[in-house]
Amino acid sequence: MGIGGNDWVLMKTARAPSNIAVIKYWGKRDEKLILPINSSISVTLDYLFATTTVAVSPSFTSNRLWLNGKEVSMESERYKNCLQQIRSRATDVVDEKTGLVVKKEAWKDLYVHVSSRNNFPTAAGLASSAAGFACLVYALAHLMGAKETYEGEFSAIARLGSGSACRSLYGGFVKWNMGKEDSGSDSIATQIVEKDHWKDLVIIIAVVSSRQKETSSTAGMQTSVKTSPLLHHRAKAIVPKRIEQMEEAILNRDFPAFSKLTCADSNQFHATCLDTSPPIFYMNDTSRRLIGLVEKWNAQEGTPQAAYTFDAGPNAVLFAPNNEVAKSLLQRILYLFPPAADADISKYVIGDQSIMELAGIKTTQDIESLPTPIEWSGFDVPRTKGELGYLICSRPGQGAVVLDESAHLLDGATGFPA
Amino acid sequence: MGIGGNDWVLMKTARAPSNIAVIKYWGKRDEKLILPINSSISVTLDYLFATTTVAVSPSFTSNRLWLNGKEVSMESERYKNCLQQIRSRATDVVDEKTGLVVKKEAWKDLYVHVSSRNNFPTAAGLASSAAGFACLVYALAHLMGAKETYEGEFSAIARLGSGSACRSLYGGFVKWNMGKEDSGSDSIATQIVEKDHWKDLVIIIAVVSSRQKETSSTAGMQTSVKTSPLLHHRAKAIVPKRIEQMEEAILNRDFPAFSKLTCADSNQFHATCLDTSPPIFYMNDTSRRLIGLVEKWNAQEGTPQAAYTFDAGPNAVLFAPNNEVAKSLLQRILYLFPPAADADISKYVIGDQSIMELAGIKTTQDIESLPTPIEWSGFDVPRTKGELGYLICSRPGQGAVVLDESAHLLDGATGFPA
Numbered sequence: 001m002g003i004g005g006n007d008w009v010l011m012k013t014a015r016a017p018s019n020i021a022v023i024k025y026w027g028k029r030d031e032k033l034i035l036p037i038n039s040s041i042s043v044t045l046d047y048l049f050a051t052t053t054v055a056v057s058p059s060f061t062s063n064r065l066w067l068n069g070k071e072v073s074m075e076s077e078r079y080k081n082c083l084q085q086i087r088s089r090a091t092d093v094v095d096e097k098t099g100l101v102v103k104k105e106a107w108k109d110l111y112v113h114v115s116s117r118n119n120f121p122t123a124a125g126l127a128s129s130a131a132g133f134a135c136l137v138y139a140l141a142h143l144m145g146a147k148e149t150y151e152g153e154f155s156a157i158a159r160l161g162s163g164s165a166c167r168s169l170y171g172g173f174v175k176w177n178m179g180k181e182d183s184g185s186d187s188i189a190t191q192i193v194e195k196d197h198w199k200d201l202v203i204i205i206a207v208v209s210s211r212q213k214e215t216s217s218t219a220g221m222q223t224s225v226k227t228s229p230l231l232h233h234r235a236k237a238i239v240p241k242r243i244e245q246m247e248e249a250i251l252n253r254d255f256p257a258f259s260k261l262t263c264a265d266s267n268q269f270h271a272t273c274l275d276t277s278p279p280i281f282y283m284n285d286t287s288r289r290l291i292g293l294v295e296k297w298n299a300q301e302g303t304p305q306a307a308y309t310f311d312a313g314p315n316a317v318l319f320a321p322n323n324e325v326a327k328s329l330l331q332r333i334l335y336l337f338p339p340a341a342d343a344d345i346s347k348y349v350i351g352d353q354s355i356m357e358l359a360g361i362k363t364t365q366d367i368e369s370l371p372t373p374i375e376w377s378g379f380d381v382p383r384t385k386g387e388l389g390y391l392i393c394s395r396p397g398q399g400a401v402v403l404d405e406s407a408h409l410l411d412g413a414t415g416f417p418a
Numbered sequence: 419m420g421i422g423g424n425d426w427v428l429m430k431t432a433r434a435p436s437n438i439a440v441i442k443y444w445g446k447r448d449e450k451l452i453l454p455i456n457s458s459i460s461v462t463l464d465y466l467f468a469t470t471t472v473a474v475s476p477s478f479t480s481n482r483l484w485l486n487g488k489e490v491s492m493e494s495e496r497y498k499n500c501l502q503q504i505r506s507r508a509t510d511v512v513d514e515k516t517g518l519v520v521k522k523e524a525w526k527d528l529y530v531h532v533s534s535r536n537n538f539p540t541a542a543g544l545a546s547s548a549a550g551f552a553c554l555v556y557a558l559a560h561l562m563g564a565k566e567t568y569e570g571e572f573s574a575i576a577r578l579g580s581g582s583a584c585r586s587l588y589g590g591f592v593k594w595n596m597g598k599e600d601s602g603s604d605s606i607a608t609q610i611v612e613k614d615h616w617k618d619l620v621i622i623i624a625v626v627s628s629r630q631k632e633t634s635s636t637a638g639m640q641t642s643v644k645t646s647p648l649l650h651h652r653a654k655a656i657v658p659k660r661i662e663q664m665e666e667a668i669l670n671r672d673f674p675a676f677s678k679l680t681c682a683d684s685n686q687f688h689a690t691c692l693d694t695s696p697p698i699f700y701m702n703d704t705s706r707r708l709i710g711l712v713e714k715w716n717a718q719e720g721t722p723q724a725a726y727t728f729d730a731g732p733n734a735v736l737f738a739p740n741n742e743v744a745k746s747l748l749q750r751i752l753y754l755f756p757p758a759a760d761a762d763i764s765k766y767v768i769g770d771q772s773i774m775e776l777a778g779i780k781t782t783q784d785i786e787s788l789p790t791p792i793e794w795s796g797f798d799v800p801r802t803k804g805e806l807g808y809l810i811c812s813r814p815g816q817g818a819v820v821l822d823e824s825a826h827l828l829d830g831a832t833g834f835p836a
Contacts, residue, residue: 230693278716
């Protein structure tokens with residue numbers, strides 16, 4: 001180490017986005033290295049982030065982690081693997097501000113403190129672990145001056161924390177190649193196109209209110225790999241072609257093809273969950289009503305207006321090709337799934353406000369004044385208030401970035417939460 | 419024709435049971451001949467019957483059909499095919515009572531009147547078309563003195579009315595061989611074992627109250643065949659082995675094997691529905707809670723206590739290996755799914771009353787006094803009253819039979835509904 005005393009703290013803060021898979025990842029061929037049985041494709045989400053500060057100091061006496069302000073153990077293999085992999089790639093680091101030098105060989109002896117926060121409720125089941133591990137790895141790499149020896153190497157490290165975390169390092173549209181190597185070195189994420197390639201795409205996340213206790217995705221996919229014959233057929237015989245088709249749909253900004261593939265692949269993923277023994281149910285009757293809304297609308301128009309996808313939970317992630325269609329989609333959702341009577345509309349629809357402005361909805365009462373053409377007022381969904389908790393309007397977003405010191409979540413002097 | 423005037427009516431009445439598939443039929447390889455893409459296995463149900471009277475008279479001026487007292491058209495191909503096939507196998511018939519003779523060649527010129535009733539609500543979605551077409555074919559064959567030229571030929575004719583109807587001619591446990599011939603002559607039902615082979619088996623049908631409009635099975639399976647890649651894999655690569663395993667489980671009265679296969683195959687069928695574009699949902703949140711009840715109980719005991727299967731609707735068909743387990747299953751269902759407050763218990767649990775007697779439940783209040791051991795009172799199902807419409811207790815039942823004239827549903831003198 002280049003300095004003497006214990007009275008210094010070095011820290012970095014990064015932000016990494018959540019992502020939503022449109023060709024799903026379900027099932028590992030290696031539990032420890034988190035190697036998947038098929039490739040997957042995701043869209044990086046704007047407005048849904050993890051922010052993580054990582055700090056080192058000779059005064060720290062153990063690795064410690066605070067998630068949304070609450071301390072949790074860092075003893076799980078997943079954290080330890082990520083930390084160990086970044087440490088082994090650390091270099092000499094000079095702190096520009098203080099001139100402090102941490103030598104390459106010193107990193108292995110320094111404990112880390114980590115504080116991480118999501119800007120969305122973790123309970124909502126919106127891939128918080130993907131954003132979290134991507135952010136941890138990205139922040140650690142920047143703190144320790146770690147360099148990739150090949151492109152995508154950091155994504156392989158984030159993958160050790162949570163499979164889908166590898167996709168959260170990049171913006172826009174991202175592919176996670178399943179890879180072939182036993183080491184997992186080629187099971188990495190690569191960007192298909194950056195977010196501005198398809199900037200008109202609008203993403204609306206419908207967070208379902210009542211949630212039963214769910215099977216974790218780690219446990220769920222283990223059981224599926226063991227018991228679902230359909231899952232193995234899907235991984236081997238169906239996904240490879242869908243990956244090609246989805247890449248093409250994205251490159252061509254072909255919304256009808258994107259929509260058909262996205263919906264079909266979401267449904268097939270949930271089909272393999274149902275084919276699991278005992279069966280796993282992530283969608284509920286509200287999820288099915290949201291699917292019905294989209295499918296009925298698409299059938300009426302004769303061409304896909306919107307698309308839906310569901311991860312390991314009941315929340316819908318809906319896509320519209322542009323602002324105009326998104327406005328219509330949002331109006332339909334608000335009309336058919338109105339907020340609870342006492343809800344504050346500004347908390348019912350969060351994220352990007354431009355679609356709400358376009359839809360001209362400023363109050364809960366405005367929803368009741370929406371035009372309801374016969375073709376959608378006739379939809380046989382009961383208008384149960386409060387069936388959805390809230391909605392998030394989003395867009396394709398950017399990947400992980402380093403933030404300046406104003407974003408630090410640990411105290412600069414102590415390295416502990418302030 | 420052996421007689422002169424128009425003033426005679428000749429009729430026969432038959433009864434045929436409903437059946438529930440434990441290895442599912444989903445998908446046709448020939449729409450007109452109703453040839454399936456895989457073989458299936460069913461249990462014939464006691465207490466759930468269609469009763470059908472078929473009559474001929476020279477005074478009739480057209481083919482007419484009354485279903486549950488309401489006249490419906492007999493012009494569909496399905497009715498016409500069944501009628502034509504039986505007619506072409508008609509023989510000289512002598513009415514024992516009157517000495518009336520109808521010659522073989524006369525049948526083709528005689529119109530038929532048909533009256534059919536189910537002893538269970540058709541709206542309940544309990545395979546009423548299977549029982550109905552089996553009954554129609556069986557009654558017509560007996561009226562017209564038709565003889566099978568090979569064993570199972572009548573089942574191939576019932577199949578022309580409704581695929582699963584072929585399985586309703588036989589009692590006990592029945593296999594529908596998918597067959598190979600383009601003509602469908604080998605796509606017939608055969609009895610695996612008769613009902614007394616496994617007479618301890620108890621079947622409890624839970625009819626779910628609220629039902630959304632559902633996709634008909636005819637339309638649903640067409641869409642699945644066209645759009646679900648998983649369905650074709652299932653039919654080709656998975657079902658053949660399951661058919662063998664299920665036959666073995668039935669022959670050995672091996673309830674654990676029977677249960678595992680039955681549940682897995684029901685779930686896989688619904689998985690292929692979900693893999694269909696647009697997706698088809700037959701189960702709802704109530705169905706899932708019933709699955710949860712069985713799966714949790716089975717997991718707690720470490721070996722299957724009960725099994726479940728769902729056809730193209732939300733109703734559960736539950737199996738227990740004997741009266742003792744059936745009693746416990748019924749208690750659990752009644753406790754977790756109590757009848758509406760004003761319900762008459764004698765109408766809430768119908769069919770075989772022996773399990774109710776064993777359970778000692780005579781009133782709705784008795785349900786509240788049931789012992790609720792921690793391991794199932796702790797089950798996280800809300801006790802919503804009236805979530806189920808009613809329950810039917812059943813057993814493996816006998817196949818189609820001819821009834822005496824007291825059962826006639828048409829007036830003996832006129833051949834019209836009385």
